[in-house]
Amino acid sequence: MRFFALVTRIMQQMFRDKRAMALLFLAPLLVLTLMYFIFHSDEVDTTLGVVGLDEKVVTLIEHGDINVKKYDHLSQQQALDDKLDGWLKVENGKVLLTLQNDQPSRAKALQLKLKQALSGQQQAAMQISVDYVYGDEDTALFDVISPILVSFFVFFFVFLIAGIALLKERTTGTLERLLSTPIRRFEVVFGYVVGYGIFAIIQTLLVIFYAVKVLDVVLVGSIWHVLIINICLAFVALSLGILLSSFASSEFQMVQFIPLVIIPQIFFTGIFPMDGMADWLVNIGKIMPLYYASDAMTGIMYKGYQLNEIVSDLGVLLGFACVFIVFNILSLKKYRTL
Amino acid sequence: MAVSVEISHVQKQFRKHIVLQDISLTVEKGKIFGMIGPSGCGKTTLIKVMVGMLKADQGQVTVLGKPVPQFDLIEKIGYMAQSDALYTDLTGNENLQFFAKLYHLSKKQRAEKIAYAAEVVQLKDDLKRKVQDYSGGMKRRLSLAIALIQNPEILILDEPTVGIDPALKKMIWMELERLRDKEQKTIFITTHVMDEAEKCDELALMREGKILTQGTPKKLKTAFDADNFDDVFLKAGGYQA
Numbered sequence: 001m002r003f004f005a006l007v008t009r010i011m012q013q014m015f016r017d018k019r020a021m022a023l024l025f026l027a028p029l030l031v032l033t034l035m036y037f038i039f040h041s042d043e044v045d046t047t048l049g050v051v052g053l054d055e056k057v058v059t060l061i062e063h064g065d066i067n068v069k070k071y072d073h074l075s076q077q078q079a080l081d082d083k084l085d086g087w088l089k090v091e092n093g094k095v096l097l098t099l100q101n102d103q104p105s106r107a108k109a110l111q112l113k114l115k116q117a118l119s120g121q122q123q124a125a126m127q128i129s130v131d132y133v134y135g136d137e138d139t140a141l142f143d144v145i146s147p148i149l150v151s152f153f154v155f156f157f158v159f160l161i162a163g164i165a166l167l168k169e170r171t172t173g174t175l176e177r178l179l180s181t182p183i184r185r186f187e188v189v190f191g192y193v194v195g196y197g198i199f200a201i202i203q204t205l206l207v208i209f210y211a212v213k214v215l216d217v218v219l220v221g222s223i224w225h226v227l228i229i230n231i232c233l234a235f236v237a238l239s240l241g242i243l244l245s246s247f248a249s250s251e252f253q254m255v256q257f258i259p260l261v262i263i264p265q266i267f268f269t270g271i272f273p274m275d276g277m278a279d280w281l282v283n284i285g286k287i288m289p290l291y292y293a294s295d296a297m298t299g300i301m302y303k304g305y306q307l308n309e310i311v312s313d314l315g316v317l318l319g320f321a322c323v324f325i326v327f328n329i330l331s332l333k334k335y336r337t338l
Numbered sequence: 339m340a341v342s343v344e345i346s347h348v349q350k351q352f353r354k355h356i357v358l359q360d361i362s363l364t365v366e367k368g369k370i371f372g373m374i375g376p377s378g379c380g381k382t383t384l385i386k387v388m389v390g391m392l393k394a395d396q397g398q399v400t401v402l403g404k405p406v407p408q409f410d411l412i413e414k415i416g417y418m419a420q421s422d423a424l425y426t427d428l429t430g431n432e433n434l435q436f437f438a439k440l441y442h443l444s445k446k447q448r449a450e451k452i453a454y455a456a457e458v459v460q461l462k463d464d465l466k467r468k469v470q471d472y473s474g475g476m477k478r479r480l481s482l483a484i485a486l487i488q489n490p491e492i493l494i495l496d497e498p499t500v501g502i503d504p505a506l507k508k509m510i511w512m513e514l515e516r517l518r519d520k521e522q523k524t525i526f527i528t529t530h531v532m533d534e535a536e537k538c539d540e541l542a543l544m545r546e547g548k549i550l551t552q553g554t555p556k557k558l559k560t561a562f563d564a565d566n567f568d569d570v571f572l573k574a575g576g577y578q579a
Contacts, residue, residue, distance in 0.1 A: 002439065002440050002442070004439075005436055005439030005440055006436075008436075008439075009425065009428070009432070009436045012428055012432060013425065013427050013428065016427045016428070017427065172421075172423060172424075172426075173419060173421045173422075173423035174423040174424065174425060176391070176419065176423060177417075177419055177423035177484075178423075178440075179391065180389055180391060180412065180415075180417045180419070181412065181437065181440040181441065182409050182410075182412045182413045182440065182441065183440050184409075335391065336390070336391045336407070337390070337391070337392070337393045337407055338390055338407040338408070338409065338412075
């Protein structure tokens with residue numbers, strides 16, 4: 001097949017372009033790590049205030065790597081002044097855990113440590129109910145946004161690199177030269193999709209394994225499902241990137257698409273709450289590929305969905321890719337009528 | 339005589355600008371046909387219409403008896419564009435390999451063809467270097483080698499000898515003549531270098547999208563009573579020499 005020639009050539013070129021490789025593979029890891037440290041700080045000691053708790057239980061908690069401060073009496077104001085991450089209070093025989101939750105990750109870490117420190121029996125006997133000063137139990141920012149971030153990186157870098165690569169072929173005349181050979185237009189597009197698709201898959205693998213194994217991002221569902229979603233998304237980014245490259249006449253003009261095409265999509269990924277959005281605005285989100293990818297990714301990674309629960313998201317993504325690919329094949333008519 | 343390319347009454351315009359105006363010409367098999375004209379006169383557009391990359395608004399183009407565009411015709415035309423459309427981050431050899439693969443050549447055929455084409459343009463020792471390190475002339479030669487790679491029946495060369503030193507220019511012309519004489523190839527060449535006009539079997543002078551005159555070099559010189567082609571060109575265009 002002729003398009004294999006194209007795939008081989010793209011790979012040769014990519015391996016030569018060390019900087020593009022670094023951008024594709026290392027930049028996502030760098031940004032992800034940065035985000036991790038910004039949103040995640042469970043390295044820091046967590047401090048728990050206790051009021052009227054059994055001494056035996058307090059010792060257990062202290063063994064669980066939690067700093068414990070004992071109070072006879074504690075108001076919420078004092079707890080906040082003392083910068084407690086949370087406090088346990090015994091009132092009328094019931095145990096109430098109040099979490100400050102200004103940083104969801106700290107609250108989560110404290111809760112987790114507490115659970116580990118106390119045996120299941122004790123927890124059952126104590127009947128701990130949980131209250132939050134800020135937010136609620138669903139807030140765990142990095143856990144929620146990391147699946148979206150992974151998809152975002154895949155989309156962003158694949159879009160940019162594939163778009164610029166085809167743009168270079170347009171401006172240097174090699175695309176025209178290519179189309180003066182018997183290669184079919186669809187072979188050019190498929191060659192690009194497969195050639196850069198391979199790098200997109202490697203990038204996805206790298207980002208996901210790094211996020212899950214090194215940064216310890218929550219992954220409840222299957223890692224293979226995560227891969228499938230991102231491969232579909234990469235195809236969308238690729239085909240959209242090479243399509244939009246025909247509307248740019250320089251690399252800089254390609255970069256100008258970022259605030260137009262990439263940034264608006266972020267608002268519809270779920271990083272920002274969509275509950276308060278006007279209906280028409282929500283509908284705009286539904287034409288954005290990242291909306292579906294984020295939905296599927298948070299589904300698999302955070303909520304532990306199975307493949308059949310995200311199949312409609314995948315369908316939409318593949319639909320996007322198919323439409324863009326067809327447009328690409330048609331747009332090459334500009335270079336050769338046949 | 340067998341006819342390789344037949345162009346009749348071809349018209350092409352981009353928006354309101356007429357680029358080709360009622361162009362008719364016949365290129366015979368086994369001949370070198372030269373198209374002479376200043377930059378911007380429509381030579382490249384005409385070539386793109388011949389190769390089938392652009393569609394004529396009016397008129398007909400037939401290559402080897404078939405109307406363009408067709409895929410099996412594309413395969414029989416070796417095309418060298420005016421700009422060096424090369425992958426500069428790849429080596430000369432990788433460029434040749436890539437284009438050879440597009441013509442479904444076997445590995446053995448590819449090796450043979452690449453060796454032959456590189457020999458013709460004298461790039462054998464530089465094939466392992468990246469194209470970005472090539473000089474302008476070397477890039478031109480590599481483009482020519484790519485046009486030769488599938489052993490085409492017709493060679494369409496858009497200003498092939500720009501930026502090439504005289505010694506190599508002579509070599510390339512000798513090779514073009516050999517291809518014509520020994521292998522019966524048809525060669526269509528554009529140039530604005532007048533001394534190359536002399537070497538063509540058949541010439542057409544073109545200006546502002548129109549063909550001013552055509553014929554053998556000798557015939558043209560007699561017809562316009564000129565010693566060289568600069569004068570032929572001026573007189574055909576209505577200027578006083």
